[in-house]
Amino acid sequence: MFICCDDLTPRIGSFGDPVVKTPNLDRLAKLGVRFERNYCQYPLCAPSRTSLMTGLAPDTTKVWDLNTDFRKTVPADVVTLPQLFQKNGYFTARAGKIYHYNNPSEIGTPGFDDAASWQACSYPAGYDRTHDEGLVTFYASQEKIFAGMAAAQYNRAAARTSHPDSKSLPWSHGGKGPSGIRIAQDGRTPTLPFSKNGDLGIAIAGHASDGGDEVMTDYMVAESAIAMIEEHxxxxxxxxxGFFRPHVPFIVPSKYFDLYDLSDIQLPPFDPAELTAAPHLAYLSSNPNYGMSEQQHREAIRAHYAAISFVDAQVGRLLDAITRLELSENTTIVFWSDHGFMVGEHGQWEKTMLFDASVHVPLFLAGAGVSAKGKACRRTVEHLNIHPTLAELCELEGTPGNLHGRSLVPLLSNPDAPWEHPSISQVGRRIGTGPVMGYSLRTERYRYTMWGENAAEGEELYDYESDPHEVKNLAQSASSADLKSKLRDSLERISRSRKASGV
Structure with a gap:
């Protein structure tokens, strides 16, 4: 059982969050190992998901944006994770978002899927998409968001370094195809019309819906998956x-909003000086919290928590189905998110940054094959490890030899086993007409980030033991020079090896 959600840093009870209510993910934690220091390769949907599903780093897949099809940029014989299971006699299917979708505008379509990975698919659209998008409350409007990004002087979404073989898709953000009909990124599927509020894929907005769970898209995703499990x-x-929440807009039934009192919502600490502690490319917006008032900030976080709790309820339904169908003994369960989501750390929101909250991602491995049940693993791991882990755990034949990750199987029996492998995350920027890439290395204690070739656009160095909120950038400290040099050498060596392999 392969469970994914969109835009979730580990704001989960079992990870120590004091406010958010996630009883089912907490239940999952008791069934296996929770990886408390897991990181994505790229804090943007398509690059992250492509990397995880192929087992190859973004500089090998050449997917750095939302438009590039990895089937045109990597060898034709690349074997995705579900393809490997398929080749070993498994029925493979997905419900909802696993590969890239423009969320929420492509809900109800195949999105930007990889047809070779699946034998069956389900992509429902619920009341949240068809009705509630016209009713959202804007905590931060798209106009304010774009203004803050413009002030930061670079393109928000990614490096936009399109591979020569990729083509620009005019409908990729809700535009119209040759016939004038809005179509999905597959170039064929008609999409639902926008509400009066337009495309809500960026806006910080939410709505406490009068619809019940059963009419929501993610409920239908779980329902489809359960039906497939029953059939097979x-x-x-x-x-x-693949659940679409807690991605914006935060539209879930009102009872999930009712779980949270605004007075219980804790705002991340923020000092305006933080906006100059790191190189300017480190930030998505120069306008702290997009100009939200404290009230709007609290309401936005409450809506985000409500969306997390709603997804948690759907995870519970999947776990219940496994128990009801007496499949617990031989079902391995994986839960992950494509990237993190900032809610005011450093005055920033959403993703596409290399701060911890943007790239820190929950990972659970539970059930069959996992003996260290109820344990936390504090080793630094990354999404690239998931492909080889499941291949080893399920004893699959024909595992590709060029995967960039390492199997986590030793940590599933002993979460404290020796593990000297850092994680690498990256994200792109555009300054003027030129792309700039940032690379970041995370160890159990430190993060080192370099912006641009030879760190020409700046560096960051944080010691999480003494500075868990990344307030003190030690990159220019003379006393940290040797440490920085060691971490930079490691980052450059691993990045070079990943660029050179897999192609």
């Missing part, structure tokens, strides 16, 4: 459930 319960299967 006697077969080997790899079934993926």
């Amino acid at each position: 319960r006697n077969d080997p299967w790899f079934i993926a459930s």
Whole structure:
């Protein structure tokens, strides 16, 4: 059972969050190992998901934006994770978002899917997409968001370094295809019309819906996955459930908003001096919290928490189905998110940054094959590890030899086993007409980040033991020179090896 959600840093009870209510993810934590220091390769949907599903780093897949099709940029014989299961006799299927979708505008379509990965797919659209988008409250409007990004003097979304073989898709952000009809990124599927509020994929907005769980898209995603499991319960299967929340807009039934009192919401600490502690490319916006008032900030975080709790309820339904169908003994369960989501740390929101909250991602491995049940692993791991881990755990044949990650299987029996492998994350910027890439190395204690070739656009160095909120950038400290040099050498060596392999 392969479960994914969109835009979730580990704001989960079992990870120590004091406010958010996630009883089902907490239940999952008791069934296996929770990886408390897991990081994505790229804090943007398409690059992150492509990297995880292929087991290859973004500089190998050449997917740095939302438009590039990895099938045109990597060898034709690349074997995705579900394809590997398929080749080993498993039924493979997905419900909802696993590969890239423009969320929420492409809900109800195949998104930017990889057809070779699946034998069956389900992509429902619920009341949240068809009705509630016209009712959202804007905590920060798109105009304020774009203004803050413009002031930061670079393009928000990614490096936009399109591979020569990729083509620009005019409908990729809700535009119109040749016939004038709005179509999805597959170039064929008509999409639902926008509400009066337009495309809500960026705006910080939410709505406490009057609809029940059963009419929401993510409920339908879980329902589809459960139906597939029931149909194939006697077969080997790899079934993926991709939830669209807690991505904006935060539209979930009102009862999930009612779980949270605004007075209980804790705002991240912020000092305006933080906006100059790191190189300017480190930030997405120069306008702290997009100019939200404290009240709007609290309401936005409450809506985000409500969306997390709603997704948690759907995870619970999947776990209940496994128990009801008596499949617990031989089902391995994976839960992950594509990237993190900032809610005011350093005055920033959303993703596409290399601060911890933007690239820190929950990972659970539970059920069959996991003996260290209820344990936390504090080793630094990354999304690239998931492909080889499941291949080893399920004893699959024909595992590609060029995968960039390492199997986590030793940590599933002993979460404290020796593990000397850092994680690498990256994100692109554009300054004027030129792309700039930032690379970041995370160890159990430190993060080193370099912006631009030879760190021409600046560096960051944080010691999380003494500075858990990344307030003190030690990159220019003479006393940290040797440490910085060691971390930079490691970052450059690993990045070079990943660029050179897999192609």
